[in-house]
Structures are given as C-alpha cells and as structure tokens.
Amino acid sequence: xxxxxxxxxxxxxxxxxxxxxxxxxxxxxxxxxxxxxxxxxxxxxxxxxxxxxxxxxxxxxxxxxxxxxxxxxxxxxxxxxxxxxxxxxxxxxxxxxxxxxxxxxxxxxxxxxxxxxxxxxxxxxxxxxxxxxxxxxxxxxxxxxxxx
Numbered sequence: 001x002x003x004x005x006x007x008x009x010x011x012x013x014x015x016x017x018x019x020x021x022x023x024x025x026x027x028x029x030x031x032x033x034x035x036x037x038x039x040x041x042x043x044x045x046x047x048x049x050x051x052x053x054x055x056x057x058x059x060x061x062x063x064x065x066x067x068x069x070x071x072x073x074x075x076x077x078x079x080x081x082x083x084x085x086x087x088x089x090x091x092x093x094x095x096x097x098x099x100x101x102x103x104x105x106x107x108x109x110x111x112x113x114x115x116x117x118x119x120x121x122x123x124x125x126x127x128x129x130x131x132x133x134x135x136x137x138x139x140x141x142x143x144x145x146x147x148x
Contacts, residue, residue, distance in 0.1 A: 074129055075109040079137055080117025082125060095126040096148065113138075113145070 019031035033040045049056045082094055085102060099105045113125055115133030119141055126146045130138075135145045 072110065074112035075105045076114045077104060077111055077127070078114045078116040079119050079134055082113065082123065083117060083119055083121070086121060086123055092122060092143075093124040093126070096128070119143075 017027055018025065019027040022028045030040065038044050039046075049058055051057070077099065081104065085094060085098070085104070086092060089098075089102075091098070096105070096111055099111060100107050105111050110128040112129035112131070113127050113134040114131050115137060119137050122142045123138065124144045124146065125138055126148060128148045130145045130147065138145045
C-alpha cells in the first residue's frame with residue numbers, strides 16, 4: 001500500500017454540494033435560492049410548465065379542432081391480410097380470437113375488415129365491423145361476414 005494508491009471506500013464520499021454552511025462554501029447566505037420571492041421560502045413548489053409568471057407556452061398556443069370523447073377506435077384489417085392468414089393456417093373461418101392469437105390485433109381491440117386486397121377463397125369472417133367493399137368481396141365468394 002502506497003499513499004498515491006489510496007482512495008476512499010465506495011459510498012463514503014458525497015457528490016452533492018451541501019448548502020447553507022457558510023460563505024466559504026460558495027453556497028452560504030441564501031443557499032443558492034436567490035433573494036426574496038416564493039422560490040426563496042421553504043416548502044415551495046412550482047407547477048409543471050411554470051415560467052416565472054409569464055404566460056406559459058401551453059396557454060399561449062392556439063387551440064383548435066375537436067376531440068370526440070365518444071369516438072370508437074377500430075383496428076383495420078385488410079382482405080389481403082385475411083387471405084394470407086387463411087393460407088398460412090389452412091382455415092376458412094377467421095374470428096377475433098384467431099387474429100389475437102396471431103398478433104394481428106390486441107385482445108381489447110375492435111376489429112374492422114377493410115377492402116384492400118383480394119380474396120381467392122370462400123371464408124367466414126367474424127369481426128366488429130366491415131366496410132361495404134369488404135363485405136361485398138366476402139359475400140361474392142359465398143362467405144359470410146358476421147358482425148360481433
């Protein structure tokens with residue numbers, strides 16, 4: 001052991017600067033809080049987005065549009081995806097549970113079948129919604145489009 005290899009034990013040194021311990025520390029007197037005002041007092045909290053009394057950004061920016069709280073979100077699944085799934089699994093009935101098992105949609109997702117792509121085989125599809133073109137394409141081949 002040599003003096004030049006000595007170092008403190010792990011966790012024994014402090015990394016934060018101790019405030020309010022005299023002028024010589026550099027953070028005496030006001031302890032880095034400045035003079036007067038709410039921020040200098042104890043127990044103060046500033047709310048998120050506070051800009052020192054200036055009008056905050058989230059209130060300065062214009063608001064526009066409309067968010068419908070009753071909107072129903074659907075997960076779109078196209079006909080070509082159903083055709084691929086049918087060929088891969090060798091099934092002719094596609095339900096919500098089958099789509100969940102294959103990772104196409106989530107368990108709580110509402111599924112709407114959309115008309116992109118082309119069906120080559122007759123299949124029965126059970127979903128929460130269908131577009132007009134998708135329903136027509138399924139029924140043209142003799143399949144059924146059942147709404148949950």
